[in-house]
Amino acid sequence: MNKILSNILSRRSFHLFWILTAFLFLFRIVFIPSENFAIITISEIVLALILLSLAFSLSGLFKEVKPNPLSLVVNVGILSAVIFLVMNFSEPIVQLLIGNVKEKVKNPGLAENVISILYSLIFLGFAAYVFLVFKTLFYFKQTRNVETYFNTMLIFFVLTSIAVYFEQNEELSYISTTFYIVSVLLIIFNSLRISWIAFIVKKEKIYLLILSVVILILFIVNLVKMGGGHFHYQIISSVSLVLDRFLNVLLIYGAIYFSILFFTTLFHIPTAEAFDKKAQEVSSLQYFSKLINEVLDFKDLSKTISDITTKLTGSDAAWIMWKNEDDFTSIAQQNIGYYDAQLIHGFMLSQKKWDKLDQAKIIPIEKFEKQNELSEKYSTLLVAPLKAHGNIKGFLLAAKKGNSIFNEEDRSALDTFSEYASIAFENARLLEESIEKQRLERELDVAREVQRRILPSKNPNYPNLDISSIFIPAFEVGGDYYDFFPIDQNTLGFIIADVSGKGISAAFIMAEVKGIFESLSKVIRRPKEILIKANEILKGTLERKIFVSAAYGLIDVRNGTLHIARAGHCPILLIREGKLQDIRPEGLGLGLSFDNVFSDSLQEQKVDLQENDTLILYTDGITEAKNGLFEDFGEDNFRNLLLKFSSHNVQTITEKVIKEVSIFSQEHSQYDDITLVIIRWKQNIINNGEAEWQISAQQLKT
Amino acid sequence: MADFSTTVKDIGDVSVIYLNGFLDAHTAPMLENNFSELINKNRYSIVVNFEELAYISSAGLGVFMAFIEKVRENNGDIKLTTMNDKVYNIFDLLGFPLLYEIYKSEDEAINKFKSLK
Incomplete structure (x- = not known):
């Protein structure tokens, strides 16, 4: 707005200048010579106005050109x-x-x-x-x-x-x-x-x-x-x-x-050079720091930084010593071979208090005893620390050959620059870390999704079985798995398993395990045989250090006969008449051994279920849930709670137990997946209604 | 995360790995390194002392499985000793006593190796 206004003003004043000039000519031609005071005054005023109008039009020009x-x-x-x-x-x-x-x-x-x-x-x-x-x-x-x-x-x-x-x-x-x-x-x-x-x-x-x-x-x-x-x-x-x-x-x-x-x-000339240098230094530092903030990839960044270092200090070579665990490696060498750079590292690290270095330092290299091994004859080294949160992450090095040496200005320039470089490195690292974190989180999402699809979406409906199940995934995704296989209307197969390890690999093995049991349950009935077969199949795919603990059970819902085999899994708990007992047939975990040791180890147990018998299947995510002091929730604690709540229905028992576990472990992030399946046998229902009819129908058929 | 550390001591031909703290998926690589180093040095008579081990997860158990074959192929063994009840229970549930010799004391395990010679 101002610009337009002043433009118009200067254009107007230029017009005014011409009008006034013309007037002056006319006026003076008509009235001069004259001694009259008024005429002279008018002439002077017009001239002053001409000067003003010209000045205005020129000032418009000055503003535009900015000379x-x-x-x-x-x-x-x-x-x-x-x-x-x-x-x-x-x-x-x-x-x-x-x-x-x-x-x-x-x-x-x-x-x-x-x-x-x-x-x-x-x-x-x-x-x-x-x-x-x-x-x-x-x-x-x-x-x-x-x-x-x-x-x-x-x-x-x-x-x-x-x-x-x-x-x-x-x-x-x-x-x-x-x-x-x-x-x-x-x-x-x-x-x-x-x-x-x-x-x-x-x-x-x-x-x-x-x-x-x-x-x-x-x-x-x-x-x-x-x-x-x-x-x-x-x-x-x-x-x-x-x-x-x-x-x-x-x-x-x-x-x-x-x-x-x-x-x-x-008076300014003697200091002009120093002033120029300082000004150039400041502007190049600003430029460089802007530049390195634009480079985010670690490799590109280190190259840019050593490139700038040579320019800034006028050195012949520059490189970065980057700290890995406890030794240093040379990266981003500029005009120096890897071997030379590593040799000089050795020299530098032999200096006293090198790990306490908190600003750039000039180190003469002439005394270096391995000087002869270097392919070039270097005279001085300039070293600046690269730090993050007060810890040395590496060093920025510059070296000069022959007779030229670094001076105080070079040192202070590198000192300042190394601070910018440290920040740039830290930024790059944080960025990398956050990308890696995002990648891991996506991976975890995939694992959770795999797990969610594998687990049954609802419990099977048998008239004389009350079933409740819950699964709570850990942040890191464990390898818990449970499933029901309604083989026919009289027989229910069920499994609980836990893949060793965590994360996406555990989730995929779990998917494989599901596939195996899902198919085997359709062709084999005996739990022991299913587990032996499953072990054989897993032989081809399981990594040596990975194994799966599992327990497979089969209930005949007509008479409440339970056959169960256990491959290294936690015992199945049975609450009968207010007392708790373990169902723990012998058996090795799946994948621990692929020869006869496995099949020989496996036993199958038969349990005749009585009215209100309650079976509890769980994974160690419950008993090993940790509190703030890293203590376990504990086997005994778990058993006592089950007994305490046993008079409730299966759904309520599950809720109450899980609530206790979560209260216990609230100060600690969930360590492992938690799975709890409770099955209660209701004998009486069989005597009336549909189920009995089904059985008689079945008997008629056979 | 909880701490875990190991120490390796050579007693004659037998190497003893002492475990301390919590052995889980995150700390298991440390123990894997110990085993790898021993195998690289052709030391196949290995005793693992569990006395100071507070906790072992399934991933921790996996470490022993990963090396046992290689060790036994070279006429060696991994023998486990001095487990507390909690740790023993975890091994027992999985049936490890069928696969590994588990002893009450370190000396017993070392002597077992010596008696073979």
């Missing part, structure tokens, strides 16, 4: 040279045109009027431009609010210029002198604030030094030439005394400004 101070100075130089030429060589031309200037200006005709106005306008243009340059230079790189200083000076310029008329009266001329002196003092005061000089490079400073001397001379010469009596004064003063005075003040400003600029630049 640098050096080019502004050059422009002023060129302009002052032009002015110098105009002042020195216009006299003969003008004289050729209008004859004797001295006489003609007092009583000008049309030609004289036009020529003197044109001549004045050249200087007016100069004044407008130079003034704007000074203004821009003044405000350049100013950090404080200095508007007041400049505006005050400007007001005094105007006052001094107007006060020129007081000089015609002897008694009032002191006013003009006072304003003049104040203006000069303000010029000196304001010229002392040249802050932009510090920001240019050494070469430019030397250039500026020469330039300011030349411009200073031009300004002084011009100032002298403008003095009363000269040709220039005669023409300008015939048009405007105010403009003449204003030009005079501006030239004084220029002379003072450029002499101060000269000395300031002169």
Whole structure:
């Protein structure tokens, strides 16, 4: 908005400039010569307005281009040279045109009027431009609010210029002198604030030094030439005394400004180099730190970092010693072989207190006894630690060959850079870690999904069996598995199993186990035979260190006969008449042995179930549930609870036991899957209703 | 996570691995390393002392299964000793006593190796 506004304003003021100029010509041609005070005043005011309108249009241009101070100075130089030429060589031309200037200006005709106005306008243009340059230079790189200083000076310029008329009266001329002196003092005061000089490079400073001397001379010469009596004064003063005075003040400003600029630049030159270097260092550090934050891959990052290290320190070689467990390996070697780098590591680690290094350090390498084994002759090493959370993660190394050595500046540059590099490495590591974590979480999700699909979605419905089951997966996914196989309406097979280990591998083995039992249960009835067969099948697929504990049972729902075989699984618990007993036939875990040892070990137990007999199948996730002190929930605890709750229905028993387990282990994340299946035999139902009918129907068939 | 550590001591031709703490899926690789190193050194007479072992998970049990064949092929053995009741119960449930010799004391196991020579 502001830009558009100022654009319009500068365009308008440019139009205004032309209109006013045309008016000035007409006005002066008509009324001049005249001694009339009003006419002279109007002429002066119009001229002042022309100056203002030109200044406005030029300032619009300045804002758009945003010139640098050096080019502004050059422009002023060129302009002052032009002015110098105009002042020195216009006299003969003008004289050729209008004859004797001295006489003609007092009583000008049309030609004289036009020529003197044109001549004045050249200087007016100069004044407008130079003034704007000074203004821009003044405000350049100013950090404080200095508007007041400049505006005050400007007001005094105007006052001094107007006060020129007081000089015609002897008694009032002191006013003009006072304003003049104040203006000069303000010029000196304001010229002392040249802050932009510090920001240019050494070469430019030397250039500026020469330039300011030349411009200073031009300004002084011009100032002298403008003095009363000269040709220039005669023409300008015939048009405007105010403009003449204003030009005079501006030239004084220029002379003072450029002499101060000269000395300031002169004093800046000795420190220019150091300043340049520092500035370059800061900017390159900023650039580098930005760069390394963009690289996230560890390998790319380490390459970038050692590349930057060579550039930053001017070293011949750079590399990174990265810590793995307790030794270091050399990575991202830049201009150095792996062997050399490793040799130098050995040397570095033989230094005293290398593990306490907390800032960059220069280490001369001449004393290195294996110097001869190196393929290049290195003179000094520059080492900076790479840290994360105060621990050394590695070192950033740079080496120089031959006679050149590292200096303090190199050291401090690497010191700063190594801090940025440490952060970049840590960021890369965190990113990698979070990607890995996400990957693991996805893997766990897959495992959980596998497990969820494998387990039965509902319990089988047999009239004389009450069944309840619950499965709670651990965070890490264990290998628990249970299933029911309704073989026919009179026979229910069931299994509980636990694959050793955890995670996705356990989940897949569990899926395999399901497949095996699902198929075997359809063709083999005897639990012992099923387990033997399952072991044989697993032989081909199980890794040697993986095994599966399982218990397989078969209930005849007509008479409550239970056959059960156990392959290394926790015993099946039986609650009968308020007492708890173990059903624990002998048997090795599946996958522990694939020869006769397994089949020989396996026994099958027969249990004749009585009314309200309750079978409890579980995995060690319950008994080994941990509390905050890493204590087990315990076998005894579990058994006591089962007895305590045994009068409830199977669903309630399950809920109550699980609740106790979760209260116990609330301070500890769930360690293993938890599976609890409870089956209760209801003898009485068989005597009435459907079941009996089924049995008789079955008997009729056979 | 709970701590686990092992120490290996050579007593004559017999190497004894002492277990300490909690042996589970996360700590099992440490014990696997011990076994691998012994096998690499052709030391196949191995006694594992469970005296200071507080807990063993199924993954921990798997470690013994992973090496037993290799050791026995070389006329060696892995003998287990001084288990507390809890740890023994876990081995027993799975039927490990059928596969491994389990002794009450370390000396018994070492002597058993010596008597074979």
